[in-house]
Amino acid sequence: MSESWRERVIRARERRRFTDDDRRQAARWSTCAVGEHVRSHLMLIKLGSGLPVDVELGRLGAVFFAAVLGNDAPRAEAALERIDDRVLEIKRGA
Numbered sequence: 001m002s003e004s005w006r007e008r009v010i011r012a013r014e015r016r017r018f019t020d021d022d023r024r025q026a027a028r029w030s031t032c033a034v035g036e037h038v039r040s041h042l043m044l045i046k047l048g049s050g051l052p053v054d055v056e057l058g059r060l061g062a063v064f065f066a067a068v069l070g071n072d073a074p075r076a077e078a079a080l081e082r083i084d085d086r087v088l089e090i091k092r093g094a
Contacts, residue, residue: 005080033061034057034064054090057087
């Protein structure tokens, strides 16, 4: 995935919808907004059995996915902010 989720959300806001590819990428933990952080912080943000080990991060990922499915770019952007905040909390606690 070459574009970040932040870039995808900006484009969706401009188009007023997410693409089919956005929806496919958001549907998998490995390529969703949480997965973007997993790739950057392998030792801190972990997937266990394909799901985020951190329950709150998993919940936020589900909120993000629902926003993408609903073509709700503002809600997706807010979920991204909350995901970023949670990742910072996890990093501080490590």
